[in-house]
Amino acid sequence: MGMTITEKILARAAGRSRVSAGETVWVNADILMTHDVCGPGTIGVFYEQFGRHAKVWDPDKVVIIPDHYIFTADQKAHRNVDILRQFVREQGIRYYYDPDFLHGEGMPTPYRDPTKTSYKGVCHIALPEEGHTRPGEVLFGTDSHTCTAGAFGEFATGIGNTEAGFVLGTGKLWLKVPPTMRFVFEGTLPDWLMAKDLILAVIGDIGCDGATYRAMEFAGEGVFSLNIEERMTLCNMVIEAGGKNGVIAPDEKTLEYVRSRNRSGKPFEPVFNDADANFVYEKVFDVRRLEPVVAKPHSPDNRALVSEVKGTPLDRAYIGSCTGGKLTDFRAAARILHGRTVRIDTFIVPATTEIEAALKTEKYNGQTLEEIFLAAGARLGSASCAACLGGPSDTFGRLNAPLTCISATNRNFPGRMGHKDARVFLASPLTVAASAVAGCITDPRDFLC
């Protein structure tokens, strides 16, 4: 019996010629990533367990990306960034992306020029941009959306502080090899459909727990015709189906992206499914038969076609996060917002400073994306997680009242974006932009066709 991509990566990381689904193995980590929310706890575990003068197993394999609570006056949030700074100094960690605000009272001032800061923004997008994702590797991160990096043909999964503290000291972790579910998309996407629609359709099909303890592989023409950012959107949300990791076989687009970013020049080895690999589940979708989808409150698997909930009144629209805050997402939104104005409060938050900078240079119909969004009446935030996870009450775009919001983010559990009684619909950036213009849930085809 052959092996899947996930099995092959884990076999290599365990120093074995083969592993099969269900086996428990100790694997070596290629990268451990943490951020400002889980980093301080992880660092606490590390020093408590290995001693105050302990050293991490390999400082060049630790990547620290503060991103969650950056633009807030909360003093504990600032203190947590200081804990990261001190750790990075003590350990000689070079891959650290400091928000470079000065410690002090009140809201930190965002960098004036997003091209002149070491700060990056949302970790899952910053990781590939900064060259920390490579095919065939094992990436652990103290964040459930670490699975995003499966788009690069690697094994990437979220872990807790205790586990991350263990990896910091040993470079290893035990894992159960997951069986793989395969989702094949045939045909290419029409220009009003996005990766977000595909993944919401999949989660709606299998449910919030449909992939628990499993890997989810995406394949087919519909996937390989997507650009890297859209593939990241697919893998990003496997955790919303309970998946351990998402994976897409690397192709020329992957290799080109990775080579252009892999500044350290670290060698890597892509792996692929064997012809006789074993899958526990396989489903083929014809993308020509799919329609724009939303997830209704309060669960990502509460799927409805946009056509079924059309006209639902809204108070707010939000485009941002590791799921919906990439350049592709903003290019899509601009196609609808160009020359139109929004009827409801609309918040735009680029995932990273690189994307934020691109909003000022990327053009659509002669205008920059930033000009288009501002002219439409949307509000632009600085790169960070912002209201995707609610956060402190002064967070940009946070739902501080029981509002109804349509959002390009990934979760709509009660309270996720702030208020416990707020209602959040998840949708593609195209659907969010169309709904922002109309003030109610709207099919993007109404504006594009």
Next chain:
Amino acid sequence: MGAIKAIMKAIIRGRAYVLGDNIDTDQIIPAQYLMLNPAIPEEYKQLGRHALSGVPEAEGGLPKGHIPFRDPAADGSPYNIIIAGRNFGCGSSREHAPIALNAAGVEAVVAEFYARIFFRNAVNGGYLIPFESEQRLCEEVRTGDEVEIHTADSLLINRTTGDRWKLKPLGEIAPIIEAGGLFAYARQTGMLRS
């Protein structure tokens, strides 16, 4: 740290707090408290004060609902065993979630099954024992019932009603829980030098 390690007692006894399906980690500990650093004992305790504060009122303390997990005036929660439905602990990977439950005095959760990361965090951190039930106990047990978990026989007894339910054996996680979490287990088995 402030952790009270979950101990594999022969019998875990106490009052049940009942919840439904898909209780995600944002409901267990809302994001506005995540700047609390569990490595600092005082902040570890504070996480316990906000445990389950994200659960919508109507869904907290089934079957009636509208029963808060904690009495804001009192210290700690009267409930030390949580009974829940499917997919407990889904969503974000925050270890603050099992920590908040541990700091609030929860010793065990009995759910139909768990989201993977929460389950690993609970076990590897040694915060609480995640049992899996064979039946849908969140529709059988009522908030406030006196319950007992007999760990060796994987049995849940409802002292209030006299019902007895078989739980799934802990299986391969039992030695990690018995050791007191990932680090203790790794030291016991020689993976880490003590």
